[in-house]
Amino acid sequence: MSYLDDERQQYLNFLKLEKGLSQNSLDSYGRDLRRYLDFIGRDIGIPDMAGITLEHIEMFLKELLAMNLSVSSISRNISSIRGFHQFAVMERSCPANPAELIELPRKGRKLPEVLDQQEVVALLEAPDRSDLLGKRDAAVLELMYATGLRASETVELENDQLITELQLLRIIGKGNKERLVPVGGMAIKALADYLKNARPFLRKNVAEAKNRLFLSYRGKPLTRMSLWHIVTGAAREAGLQKQIHPHTLRHSFATHLLEGGADLRAVQEMLGHVSILTTEIYTHIDRSFLEEVHKSFHPRA
Numbered sequence: 001m002s003y004l005d006d007e008r009q010q011y012l013n014f015l016k017l018e019k020g021l022s023q024n025s026l027d028s029y030g031r032d033l034r035r036y037l038d039f040i041g042r043d044i045g046i047p048d049m050a051g052i053t054l055e056h057i058e059m060f061l062k063e064l065l066a067m068n069l070s071v072s073s074i075s076r077n078i079s080s081i082r083g084f085h086q087f088a089v090m091e092r093s094c095p096a097n098p099a100e101l102i103e104l105p106r107k108g109r110k111l112p113e114v115l116d117q118q119e120v121v122a123l124l125e126a127p128d129r130s131d132l133l134g135k136r137d138a139a140v141l142e143l144m145y146a147t148g149l150r151a152s153e154t155v156e157l158e159n160d161q162l163i164t165e166l167q168l169l170r171i172i173g174k175g176n177k178e179r180l181v182p183v184g185g186m187a188i189k190a191l192a193d194y195l196k197n198a199r200p201f202l203r204k205n206v207a208e209a210k211n212r213l214f215l216s217y218r219g220k221p222l223t224r225m226s227l228w229h230i231v232t233g234a235a236r237e238a239g240l241q242k243q244i245h246p247h248t249l250r251h252s253f254a255t256h257l258l259e260g261g262a263d264l265r266a267v268q269e270m271l272g273h274v275s276i277l278t279t280e281i282y283t284h285i286d287r288s289f290l291e292e293v294h295k296s297f298h299p300r301a
Helices: 005-017 023-044 054-066 071-090 117-124 132-147 151-155 185-197 224-238 246-259 264-271 276-297
Strands: 168-172 178-182
Touching (some): 023 054, 054 071, 132 151, 178 264
16 A cells, blocks of 8 residues: 555545546546655655645656656646645645645746847847936846846835845745845946936936836836836847847846756745746756757767
């Protein structure tokens, strides 16, 4: 008998009697759960349901990803695990469902567009840093690439979220969750230029400007549409042919870190992803990069 086999069988009976699942579906769910529970009990050594955490589930899902299963198979595994833990909560076998934050992968999900490092340099150098808006645009682009900020996080940044002396940015992301992300020297330099030589002149009205870091020409907080125009305008000025938008810088930030050997957990933390599975998509991009390098430089590729 495998680990937690009684609990697994009780859940399968529930699916059969209460949910009316077909025998084929029950067999698939049963296999998924046996593999999952064997991993939890045998490989990790968790003694009971109450000891299973989100981290343990993510470890198992990383094993599935390494097996190159289809999106539908991984989705079914996640559904099996989420339902099993929810059933355990209903039956009071454990106090909470550690799998409730795991999201199902999107079928047919396309890999995000990314820029190579030369394209990023061209984009960042596009703004005219001799005028007010050019200084602002350069600071915006440098910061987004340096930290992987979302568009909403960028326009909502407050002045006191930038800790210049420590080269850190305190980001308030989805669900008001805070994270600290390092800011590189080039971005700090662009921000210092903007804060000293541009923002004081853009801040025409203190009440309208509020405490927002980035301001429009009229002195109001930058909007997401304005941010979109900044990014697409710089891409056009740089002569880039790809479809580029604010999120492209976030995708490029994550991809370049992984290409350089960064730990996936560290990238997850900087991006503010609740689940590491969301960050996993960038490993596919990184894998493609490695395959391209191998084909180009290995003598027997």
